[in-house]
Amino acid sequence: MTHTTKPVKRLLNLMMFGIALTCAAELSATEVAETEQPDEAAQPTQPAPDKATLPTAENINLSEPVVEPTPPAPKTNTTGEESKQQTPAAATPAKPAAKKDAKPAPKDVAEPSPAQPDQTETHEAAPNEASEADTAQAPAEEAAPSESTQATSESTTTPVDDTLSQQTQEEPWVFLDTLIMKGSTTRLSWSPDQSFEGIETPTPVLIAHGAKPGPKLCLTAALHGDELNGIEIVRRVLYNIDAKELAGTVIGVPIVNLQGFHRSSRYLTDRRDLNRFFPGNPTGSSASRIAYSFFNRVISHCDLLVDLHTGSFYRTNLPQLRANLRSPEVVALTQNFDAIVVLHSEGARGTLRRAAVDAGIPAVTLEAGGPMELNEEHVEQGVKAINTLLDKNEMLNTISFWGTPQPTFYRSQWVRTNRGGILFSDVKLGGKVRKGDTLGVVTDPITNFRQVILSPVNGRIIGMAVNQVVLPGFAAYHIGITPRTVNQYDEITPPPASEEIIEEDARID
Secondary structure (H helix, E strand, O other): OOOHHHHHHHHHHHHHHHHHHHHHHHHHHHHHHHOOOOOOHHHOOOOOOOOHHHOOOOOOOOOOOOOOOOOOOOOOOOOOHHHHHHHHHHHOOOHHHHHHHOOOOOOOOOOOOOOOOOOHHHHOOOHHHHHHHHHOOOHHHHOOOOOHHHHHHHHHHHHHHHHHHHHHOOEEEEEEOOEOOOOEEEEEEEEEOOOOOOOOEEEEEEEEOEEEEEEEEEEEEEOOOOOHHHHHHHHHOOOOOOOOOOOEEHHHHEEOOOOOOHOOOOOOOOOOOOHHOOOOOOOOOOHHHHHHHHHHHHHHHOEEEEEEEEOOOOOOEEEEEOOOOOOOOHHHOOOOOOOOEEEOOOOOOHHHHHHHHHOOOOOOEEEOOOOOOOHHHHHHHHHHHHHHHHHOOOOOOOOOOOOOOEEEEEEEEEEEEEOOOOEEEEOOOOOOEEEEEEEEEEEOOOOOEEEEEEEOOOOOEEEOOOOEEEEEEEEEEEEEEEEOOOOOOOOOOOOOOOOOOOOOOOOOO
């Protein structure tokens, strides 16, 4: 018994040893393959797709409002005189029923058919209508097509060939992997690919591609999901553009931050501010990857950028442009707007505006109103400003909305509360103040202690908090400081060297 078990044990040991060697070899091969795999960020960029393989965008008339169809009126039982009036119409025999018992006409007798289209309707006749007219003829005539059928086929194929030849000569523009014809408006979508497979939500992109050459203007809104005024501004501008009269292209992204918009939140789902991560990083955090995708797939195609925003955290802003006036290209862009307040600001690092300017794309921020509200006056002023920009850039002939000249501020200052309590303001948005004027009062609801907030400078209220409960240090009033060395109503120019530019609290709004 002992002699028979030893060979078996040896055989089993050899088999186990062989299996172990095989597993070790496979594991080492896998590790080598993983170490030799190149990093995604180091991979070469994909070649440009062939235009012949790209889909063509559907031409949608954005200037026509979509009207919900009226539902049919419910049927009601009629009695008396109404039923008598309807009886003759109901008793009228239908044409198909009369045709059912009719015998086919002889070959040599031409029987008029109501279904046969006359010569004036041949060009509009659908293929199925022509086939029904042919079936009404004698069986002997079905073998040879009628002259009207031949004329119909020729008239329908010729315009299609002409249209295709015109499209090939127009050299369509490629955007978001789609061919866009000149003089057309359409809706596409951009997806950051940062969600689970199958539940990602593409971001709508509205496009008006003009029939004439010109610059590409991008309008972006709702980078913060709780800012609504910009969404309505983009909608009104894009849906009132006739692409056949447009020179250039207008790209509108009404809701960039869909994650925040769905939750009525300023931030992404990971509590990050998307407008602090541009131009982004393809291997960084989720917010950085979204910013990278949006900047490279959409913003990099723009020649000009207007980023629409509102105030934050129960603050409201006077309609104003924020622009880096040290850039000549940005100054030229700012001068083409309607009469609107301009505030010099380079912008915080990571903002879309600053990243665009650093990439050579002139950009401004259009602030109007506060979060989670739709203010008709602020929306209308924003629409007028952008329409004037289109007109001044010779992209579209619109009515110029020249109003009262507005000042340009090269400096601004936030005034903060020193105590907590209930804030009530004594000033209004856009009002002028002088040093020492009362801006508001903070009252402690328990001790009844009152703190009066005074203006430290001469200027204008360009942003302020709504009446609310505040904590010590809360930024309550944003004052544009009146320049000391230049006329604030003069033509917009770079800030003078004698003016000290203070970039204070750039992250507040």
